[in-house]
Amino acid sequence: MRISKLFGKTLREVPADADTVSHQLLVRAGMVNQLGAGVYSYLPLAWRVLKKIEDIIRDEMDKAGGQEVNLPVLQPLELWQLTGRDKAFGKSLFTLYDRRERPLALGPTHEEVITQLVGRYARSYRDLPLLLYQIQVKFRDEPRPRGGLIRVREFHMKDLYSFDVDEAGLDESYRKMLQAYQNIYDRCGLPSMLVEADSGAIGGKDSNEFMVIAESGEDEIIYCPDCKYAANVDKAAGVKGSIDNGKPLPVEEVATPGMGTIEEVAGFLKVPQSHTLKAVFYIADGEMVFVVIRGDLGVNEIKLNNQLKAGELRMATEAEVIEAGIVAGAASPVGIKGFKVIADDSVKSGTNFVAGGNKPDTHIRNVNYPRDFKADIVADIAMARAGDKCPECGGTLASTHGIEVGHVFKLGTFLSEKLGALFVDEKGESHPTVMGSYGIGIGRLMAAAIEQNHDDKGIIWPVPIAPYHVYLCPLYREGSEVAKVTEKLYEELEAAGLEVLYDDREESPGVKFNDADLLGIPFRVTISPRTLQKDSVELKKRSEREAELVPLEEIAAKLKGLVEG
């Protein structure tokens, strides 16, 4: 490809509304253009990268036994109402009406469609297992698109769905997909991390995410440096450690004038925050919920809602708390009545806690569970943090940030039951298929690759997903052979099967080199009167500082070797 003909233009200045590195570089390189919030056009260079990623994914899906299909984006809303997931997705579901006023959704994912489809065709255990996938556009009306391609409203996704006769089959399909995903990230040159995850709106039981570690990542990951344990903070279960406060003592009221927050109370009474219990209030589907947790810990709302299973969960406002007759600043589970009480299991981690007195300016010492208060539910609802102990090996947990580039779910049978994806077993009995679902965001993967591979000059593409292999860069001089030799070399390289971006513009060397760096093509070949004096060209890897001179007749073979790695 000759740059003079390439659609797209590099920018010298950083676009004002991009502050994520990958976003800035994609725009500066002339690869993407924003149309609206979370909606982008992909120019030729970006599209080549996306296609390369897709090809790698396709290859791995096919190797794992997947069959590619293509499902409708336009889906009757009715189908979503059948599974109740129209509510789970809520406003993220793009809906529209056809000319007969019938409601439709733009597919945010395709479980409903494919489950119904499989129910029609796979009627026997002999038809299973099935692994069906597609690479196609998805629509999600995200509350807040951000970070360029990191989080968008229209995006390309590979989604695969597995259908098995039983749990053991699902486990096997799931295992195959984990391996295939690992292969995909490896082949894209991206180090990925497998973490435990919450299943969110998709639903289901086990769930894992693949993360690419990056500063700009939206997700916090809690992991153990000593073993394999790693989980999204939404899901992570840190061991909280116990608080040794001696044998349970009788409760004792203490005056705490003006002390409202845990910090103030603990400081005033000269006890660590971990020796206190705090009360936090939520509204779950309109009902006040009283949450108790050790003073040094934070509530993980996702874990909390996994206990409550509320449609809408939010913190109560101060007004709501007061209206409920709760003494803000000194609220306590001790003696409280008329609320659903959920306690974090940290209430069992020690003795003789300080808790609120349910009277203004009053706290109580020596509160012990379950002697002094009861809870409707006691479960882990705390936010795990670095420094907690690993639930697997007891090591000390650490935390980092990551970009979620893949998410897999063991769905089970709740969708196949609702949508009638049933099969008949050897005995002639009918059962719902056991499902799994597996997604990779293609554009996000590209953005993650840039986040992971760049420097202050631009992108540094891993070879397998680079838009072109070679940046052919002649430095013209009147009366020299450069133009002629370059044209010949261009043909030779292309004939050798290399993908060449040929900078045939009459620009100064600085402009060409800077564009080469910005675009991040892995190998730059410079031809100038100087190199031709030695019948050579200059070869520079984008990932390295130094260049080397390579004889003209060897360069094609050399590049071929480098690209094929």
Place this chain on the structure above:
RNA sequence: CGGGGCGUAGCGCAGUCCGGUUAGCGCGCCGCGUUCGGGACGCGGAGGUCGGCAGUUCAAAUCUGCCCGCCCCGACCA
């Protein structure tokens, strides 16, 4: 949806507070010439509903109201 910021040429910005000539600057773009190993230079040129609508005024990019869009921080997810 809550909080913060922004909207003037393809991109980056000034001008707006304090209304007043043909609305500027840099980059990029077009033409000619000189340059050429890390974003060269000269000369000439094209390009703008000042986000939109309404209002105030002799006069609005500038003041007022309403609306729209975009970015960032929080609750959601590939």
